[in-house]
Amino acid sequence: xxxxxxxxxxxxxxxxxxxxxxxxxxxxxxxxxxxxxxxxxxxxxxxxxxxxxxxxxxxxxxxxxxxxxxxxxxxxxxxxxxxxxxxxxxxxxxxxxxxxxxxxxxxxxxxxxxxxxxxxxxxxxxxxxxxxxxxxxxxxxxxxxxxxxxxxxxxxxxxxxxxxxxxxxxxxxxxxxxxxxxxxxxxxxxxxxxxxxxxxxxxxxxxxxxxxxxxxxxxxxxxxxxxxxxxxxxxxxxxxxxxxxxxxxxxxxxxxxxxxxxxxxxxxxxxxxxxxxxxxxxxxxxxxxxxxxxxxxxxxxxxxxxxxxxxxxxxxxxxxxxxxxxxxxxxxxxxxxxxxxxxxxxxxxxxxxxxxxxxxxxxxxxxxxxxxxxxxxxxxxxxxxxxxxxxxxxxxxxxxxxxxxxxxxxxxxxxxxxxxxxxxxxxxxxxxxxxxxxxxxxxxxxxxxxxxxxxxxxxxxxxxxxxxxxxxxxxxxxxxxxxxxxxxxxxxxxxxxxxxxxxxxxxxxxxxxxxxxxxxxxxxxxxxxxxxxxxxxxxxxxxxxxxxxxxxxxxxxxxxxxxxxxxxxxxxxxxxxxxxxxxxxxxxxxxxxxxxxxxxxxxxxxxxxxxxxxxxxxxxxxxxxxxxxxxxxxxxxxxxxxxxxxxxxxxxxxxxxxxxxxxxxxxxxxxxxxxxxxxxxxxxxxxxxxxxxxxxxxxxxxxxxxxxxxxxxxxxxxxxxxxxxxxxxxxxxxxxxxxxxxxxxxxxxxxxxxxxxxxxxxxxxxxxxxxxxxxxxxxxxxxxxxxxxxxxxxxxxxxxxxxxxxxxxxxxxxxxxxxxxxxxxxxxxxxxxxxxxxxxxxxxxxxxxxxxxxxxxxxxxxxxxxxxxxxxxxxxxxxxxxxxxxxxxx
Ligand SMILES: Nc1nc2c(c(=O)[nH]1)N[C@H]1C(S)=C(S)[C@@H](COP(=O)(O)OP(=O)(O)OC[C@H]3O[C@@H](n4cnc5c(=O)[nH]c(N)nc54)[C@H](O)[C@@H]3O)O[C@H]1N2
Ligand SMILES: Nc1nc2c(c(=O)[nH]1)N[C@H]1C(S)=C(S)[C@@H](COP(=O)(O)OP(=O)(O)OC[C@H]3O[C@@H](n4cnc5c(=O)[nH]c(N)nc54)[C@H](O)[C@@H]3O)O[C@H]1N2
Ligand SMILES: [Mo]
Numbered sequence: 001x002x003x004x005x006x007x008x009x010x011x012x013x014x015x016x017x018x019x020x021x022x023x024x025x026x027x028x029x030x031x032x033x034x035x036x037x038x039x040x041x042x043x044x045x046x047x048x049x050x051x052x053x054x055x056x057x058x059x060x061x062x063x064x065x066x067x068x069x070x071x072x073x074x075x076x077x078x079x080x081x082x083x084x085x086x087x088x089x090x091x092x093x094x095x096x097x098x099x100x101x102x103x104x105x106x107x108x109x110x111x112x113x114x115x116x117x118x119x120x121x122x123x124x125x126x127x128x129x130x131x132x133x134x135x136x137x138x139x140x141x142x143x144x145x146x147x148x149x150x151x152x153x154x155x156x157x158x159x160x161x162x163x164x165x166x167x168x169x170x171x172x173x174x175x176x177x178x179x180x181x182x183x184x185x186x187x188x189x190x191x192x193x194x195x196x197x198x199x200x201x202x203x204x205x206x207x208x209x210x211x212x213x214x215x216x217x218x219x220x221x222x223x224x225x226x227x228x229x230x231x232x233x234x235x236x237x238x239x240x241x242x243x244x245x246x247x248x249x250x251x252x253x254x255x256x257x258x259x260x261x262x263x264x265x266x267x268x269x270x271x272x273x274x275x276x277x278x279x280x281x282x283x284x285x286x287x288x289x290x291x292x293x294x295x296x297x298x299x300x301x302x303x304x305x306x307x308x309x310x311x312x313x314x315x316x317x318x319x320x321x322x323x324x325x326x327x328x329x330x331x332x333x334x335x336x337x338x339x340x341x342x343x344x345x346x347x348x349x350x351x352x353x354x355x356x357x358x359x360x361x362x363x364x365x366x367x368x369x370x371x372x373x374x375x376x377x378x379x380x381x382x383x384x385x386x387x388x389x390x391x392x393x394x395x396x397x398x399x400x401x402x403x404x405x406x407x408x409x410x411x412x413x414x415x416x417x418x419x420x421x422x423x424x425x426x427x428x429x430x431x432x433x434x435x436x437x438x439x440x441x442x443x444x445x446x447x448x449x450x451x452x453x454x455x456x457x458x459x460x461x462x463x464x465x466x467x468x469x470x471x472x473x474x475x476x477x478x479x480x481x482x483x484x485x486x487x488x489x490x491x492x493x494x495x496x497x498x499x500x501x502x503x504x505x506x507x508x509x510x511x512x513x514x515x516x517x518x519x520x521x522x523x524x525x526x527x528x529x530x531x532x533x534x535x536x537x538x539x540x541x542x543x544x545x546x547x548x549x550x551x552x553x554x555x556x557x558x559x560x561x562x563x564x565x566x567x568x569x570x571x572x573x574x575x576x577x578x579x580x581x582x583x584x585x586x587x588x589x590x591x592x593x594x595x596x597x598x599x600x601x602x603x604x605x606x607x608x609x610x611x612x613x614x615x616x617x618x619x620x621x622x623x624x625x626x627x628x629x630x631x632x633x634x635x636x637x638x639x640x641x642x643x644x645x646x647x648x649x650x651x652x653x654x655x656x657x658x659x660x661x662x663x664x665x666x667x668x669x670x671x672x673x674x675x676x677x678x679x680x681x682x683x684x685x686x687x688x689x690x691x692x693x694x695x696x697x698x699x700x701x702x703x704x705x706x707x708x709x710x711x712x713x714x715x716x717x718x719x720x721x722x723x724x725x726x727x728x729x730x731x732x733x734x735x736x737x738x739x740x741x742x743x744x745x746x747x748x749x750x751x752x753x754x755x756x757x758x759x760x761x762x763x764x765x766x767x768x769x770x771x772x773x774x775x776x777x778x779x780x781x782x783x784x785x786x787x788x789x790x791x792x793x794x795x796x797x798x799x800x801x802x803x804x805x806x807x808x809x810x811x812x813x814x815x816x817x818x819x820x821x822x823x824x825x826x827x828x829x830x831x832x833x834x835x836x837x838x839x840x841x842x843x844x845x846x847x848x849x850x851x852x853x854x855x856x857x858x859x860x861x862x863x864x865x866x867x868x869x870x871x872x873x874x875x876x877x878x879x880x881x882x883x884x885x886x887x888x889x890x
Contacts, residue, residue, distance in 0.1 A: 003017065004016070006024065006070070006073070006074060008076065009030075009075060013028055015027065018067075019067070020064060020065060020066060021067075022034070022063040022064040025074070032050045032063055033050065033085065035109060036149065038150050039254070040154060040255070041154060041157050041197075042157060046148060046149065047088065047146075048084075048088050049088050049112070051063065051085065053074070053075040053080065055074075060080075085116075089113060089116050089118055092109075093113055094121060096122045096123075096124045097143065098119060098122040100201055101122065109200040124143060125143065127142075130145075130174070132182050134182035135182075135183045135184045135188070135206075136184075137207070137258075137262045138192065138195055138203060139203070139209055141204070144202035145200070149175070150194070150197040150199065151198055152166060154196075155193060158193055158254075159191050159394050160394055160397040160398055160401065161188065163178050163183075163187055164176070164194060189257070190261075190804060191256060191257050192205070192256065193245075193256075207242055208242050211239070211241040212236050213236070213241070214236050214241050215236050216235045217244075218232065218233050220655070220670070221544070221670065221671050223319065223661075225389055226540065226542050226543060226544060226546055226547060226664040227389050227391050227540075228544075228663025228665070229249060229256055230669065231243050231245055231246055235675055239268075240655060240674065240675060244256075244261075245261070249731075250667070250731050251369050255394065257391060257787070258390075258788060258801065262799070263788075263795065263801045264799070265798065265800065266653070266795040266796070267656070269798040272650075274677075274678045274679035274680060275650060275680050276289055276650060277645075277647070277650075278292060278646070284637075289680060292649060296691055299602065299629045304337075307601055309581065310338050310340060310583065312338055312340065312603075312604075313586060313591040313600055314328055314329070314338075314340070314342075314603075315328075315341070315342055315343060315588065315603065315605045315606055316328035316341065316343040316549045318348075318544070318546035318548075318549045318607070318608070319608075320684045321659025321671055321685070322662055322713065323659045323660065323685050323710055324685045324688065325553070326552040326553065326560060327685055327701065328552075329554045330553075330701075331688055331691070331701075332585075333553075334576055335691075335692050339556045339583065339584060339586075340556060342586075342588040343549040343550055343608070344546060345547075346589065346875065347588070347877055347880070348505065348541075348546060348877070349546065350513075350872075351514040351872050352507070352508055352539040355514045355517035356521065358514075359521045359760070360748075360754075360755070360759050361749075361755035362754055364539075364551075364666050365536065365537070365541075366531070366747065366748045366749055367533075367534075367535060367536030367747050368746045369665050371535065371747075372399050375404055375498050375499060376404050376499065376534070377404060377406075377407065377499035378396055378400070378405070378500055379407045379501040379502070380408050380416060380502050380503075381501060381507055381520060382506015382507040382508075383505070383506065384415075384785070385504075386415040386416055387415070387785060388785050390787065392502070397416065400416075401419075405421045405496050406421055407489045408420040408422070409506075411426055412847055412853060413846035414846070421488075421492060422492065424481045424489055427478070427480040427780070428851065429510055429511070429512075430766070433470070433478040433766040434478075434481065435516065436764065437470050437474065437483075437486050438523055439522050439523060440467045440468070440472065440490075442493075442494045443463075443468075443526065444468075445490070447490065448526045448527060449526070452525075453525075455757070455758075456525070456531075456752075457758055457759060458759065458760040458761070459761050460761060462763065463522070463763055472487055493523060493527060494527045497535075499527065500529070500534055501529070501538060503517065503537070503539055503540070504540050505542075505880070505881065508872075508877060509878065509880040509881045510879050510882065511870050512764075513874075514874035514877075515764045515767075517537075518762045521759075521762070524536065525759055525761055531748070531751070533747065536747070538665070540664055541664030542791075547664055548668075551662060556584065556586060556587050561719055565582070572716050575715050575716050587876055588610070591603065595623035595626050596619070596622050596626055602628060602630075603631070605631065606633045606688075607633060607651070609639055609640050609791075610624075611624060611638075612639040612792050613792055613856065613864065614864060614878065615864055615867040616864065616867055617864040618865065619869060628646075630644045631645075631648075631649065632648050634648070634651060635794065638794055651677075651681055651682065652677035652684075656674070656676065656677040656683070657671070657684075657706070658670075658705070659706040666734045667734045667744075668720065668735065670725070670728055683706075685709060688701065689703055710725060711724075719735045719736040719738060720735045721737075722741075722742040723735065724740070734746055769870060770870055771868050771870055771882050771883060773884045777886050779850060781832070781853070781883045781884070782851065782852070782882065783854055783856050783883070784855060785855055786857070788801040790857070793858055797858070807860070808839050808854060808855045809840055809854065810830065810887075811842050812852060813844070813847045813849040813850075814843050816849050817843045822843075824843045826840065826841055826889075827839065827840045827890055828840075828841055828890060829887070829888040830852075830854070830866060831866065832884060832885045832886075834865075834867070834868060837861050838861065838890065839861045852885065866885065
């Protein structure tokens with residue numbers, strides 16, 4: 001590393017080259033005041049507070065945007081500098097109101113005024129015309145704006161939403177939202193970045209104004225999606241009052257979305273269940289933990305005696321920690337004696353894990369989120385990143401604004417499609433045809449990476465023969481996209497390298513889900529976009545810990561570490577000191593089928609609302625109704641519990657327990673307890689240990705802490721054995737990580753695959769879904785999510801996100817709405833061959849005529865009443881993405 005020599009206030013120092021003066025000063029612990037500077041932003045130099053004197057320079061230098069050069073002699077605290085800084089603050093103070101300084105003395109601007117003794121010079125007043133109270137989370141008071149423009153810049157440079165605008169009217173310059181009116185009416189996505197950066201409180205969290213500034217901060221990992229953002233949770237009097245992004249977080253880098261930042265009030269919901277419940281004569285009755293455990297153990301023993309272990313199923317929770325999921329599968333195998341244990345990866349990225357395991361040897365993302373900034377081309381396939389993985393979405397958007405190319409494969413014009421070089425708006429369910437055509441172009445136009453093919457890829461010749469028939473023209477007919485656009489996309493992906501691929505449920509939740517991902521892997525193999533920075537095949541994993549839940553062994557065929565059961569059971573048996581059943585277990589869908597046939601009698605559903613979220617709810621209802629025991633373990637009476645629960649076990653929420661989550665890039669990160677659980681709610685892991693004890697197997701579950709459980713995980717999971725709590729205290733580690741000094745693995749498959757030196761190209765025939773439109777059901781409905789609500793909605797609907805997005809909507813193309821005479825906001829009935837649902841429509845030009853889109857978040861709409869029974873043939877993942885429906889006016 002080249003070093004730069006400089007003296008600061010008479011002391012000499014060596015700094016790494018490339019620092020600004022401000023960075024250099026901060027690196028040696030000298031805190032220079034700044035107002036317009038934020039490490040997340042490009043330096044602006046507007047506030048002039050960070051000036052320093054440099055020997056030989058006629059004027060002071062603005063340290064935040066002046067590069068440090070060799071031999072500089074810097075003084076940070078001369079009389080002249082102090083005077084000038086004071087002058088800057090004095091000017092700002094005149095127009096500033098006094099009261100907020102007393103109320104929130106820790107705000108950076110307030111601190112400087114207090115330090116300079118300038119609080120008495122504040123003469124400003126709150127101007128009502130500059131106050132905007134429209135947003136549910138953010139209070140705007142621009143009479144406290146000091147024109148540092150951090151809000152404007154962070155919205156542009158980090159989030160990419162361009163909400164705040166500088167509005168100039170004579171001498172009166174204001175920052176206003178792009179609606180021209182209120183923040184609520186603007187394009188704001190409520191990420192709170194502007195609030196986080198604001199040094200005065202002109203933008204402030206309403207919760208802080210109502211409850212006071214936090215007094216304790218605890219760092220933890222967000223419990224919504226699988227991105228793995230880290231945040232500092234601020235509490236006051238034992239209550240959460242604000243959440244701020246953790247600046248040093250490896251994934252989120254000081255950014256959060258509306259859910260992580262603001263949607264935490266679900267923990268305080270008045271209908272949260274905080275005592276164990278049992279259903280007596282149809283009504284829920286509060287019982288003690290002892291009674292609940294005795295009842296569950298008694299019933300499980302009875303069913304075991306009468307029917308054997310395979311009459312019982314366990315579902316781990318993608319919302320719980322690794323430790324909890326590890327115990328859930330250990331309970332199924334070691335206490336019940338069944339491999340019928342699963343989690344909601346089944347209905348989500350199960351096809352990704354299966355396809356990537358088969359083709360590459362590891363069923364997980366090949367690269368890291370840091371590869372976004374290294375890619376020249378980004379292929380986004382069936383993933384709506386700005387809504388469902390907003391931090392990844394924002395990073396992709398910024399990378400495209402910096403000049404990288406973006407290919408979007410999605411039937412809808414999602415937000416990122418507007419930034420795309422090529423948008424392939426295929427017909428839902430036709431991925432394999434489209435991706436085969438991309439492979440065809442790459443082979444036909446000799447765009448493949450011949451060296452990579454020679455060294456790392458097998459079966460090219462038979463693949464070339466197979467793919468010959470997949471001309472873009474052939475795919476164009478099936479997919480409804482232009483053949484030349486397919487060519488353009490193929491040329492970009494193969495030509496503008498490195499190219500990274502991110503994919504989502506638009507690839508997996510289909511009858512050809514596993515095969516769609518295998519086809520995607522072909523693209524990476526053909527072009528050598530694997531094993532290098534800025535490349536790879538990367539699923540954007542769903543929930544906070546869905547990667548971890550399956551990986552910990554909530555999977556009928558695989559044990560902890562996603563290793564095949566039969567080949568690895570001895571290791572586990574020696575650590576567990578008990579035997580593991582060898583009979584094949586049932587996955588979630590098989591469990592439901594078996595229940596309907598009277599073979600499965602009990603289900604323990606930990607943090608998983610299967611009734612609301614599984615496809616074809618009428619079938620789920622029949623299955624649940626046929627069971628004798630349904631144990632639901634959750635924060636609230638979810639739909640499964642409400643309709644079919646026998647026992648309800650109340651859990652501690654993510655903020656109320658310790659543990660780890662695993663994000664979509666294989667990173668294990670700490671989850672930390674911030675507040676106490678209410679009343680008798682208990683962490684999932686403690687409940688599992690208690691039930692094991694009640695079943696007479698307490699000795700196998702004698703854990704006193706989450707860390708103790710994790711240390712057992714490390715004994716059975718070789719690829720994670722180097723990841724200890726002390727090592728991830730500051731930042732998470734990505735597996736494989738096999739020893740205490742292994743830094744972990746950011747990129748897989750660099751020189752070989754776990755299956756050998758080479759991976760084979762797969763010949764994947766296209767098979768149309770059996771779910772076809774007809775004169776009775778002329779529309780093709782695809783289902784998914786919205787930014788403000790999360791899955792079963794249990795959490796987000798118990799927050800003020802409900803004000804930002806109140807319901808499930810049916811998006812209809814303007815042409816269809818006009819043809820059917822439908823008005824925006826009108827409630828309609830959707831009918832499929834399997835059921836119906838009523839919901840309001842939203843006329844939306846992002847949808848193609850003949851297609852529809854709806855979210856599945858609310859029980860009022862219960863969208864899965866009408867989704868289909870079709871499943872992916874490899875993993876049984878339901879085809880949530882294609883249902884033929886009709887629209888009926890009410
Ligand atoms: N705000 C929010 N964030 C979430 C969630 C949430 O509920 N709300 N849920 C989390 C979970 S569990 C998951 S799994 C992830 C899911 O995140 P995503 O994978 O982004 O999920 P979806 O919105 O279901 O579907 C993605 C896209 O697939 C497109 N699509 C539909 N059919 C096809 C097709 O045949 N081919 C292609 N190429 N695309 C198609 C849809 O138009 C949609 O834009 O999000 C996680 N993050
Ligand atoms: N139509 C349609 N349906 C879909 C999909 C789709 O795209 N379209 N997507 C599917 C996908 S990808 C998924 S992942 C599923 C998601 O379906 P679910 O897994 O059912 O939904 P979630 O809302 O993620 O959470 C499940 C439950 O966990 C609870 N919970 C939260 N934290 C904890 C905790 O710490 N411990 C415990 N015990 N419980 C907790 C919540 O209150 C909630 O009831 O939905 C699927 N359903
Ligand atoms: Mo998911």
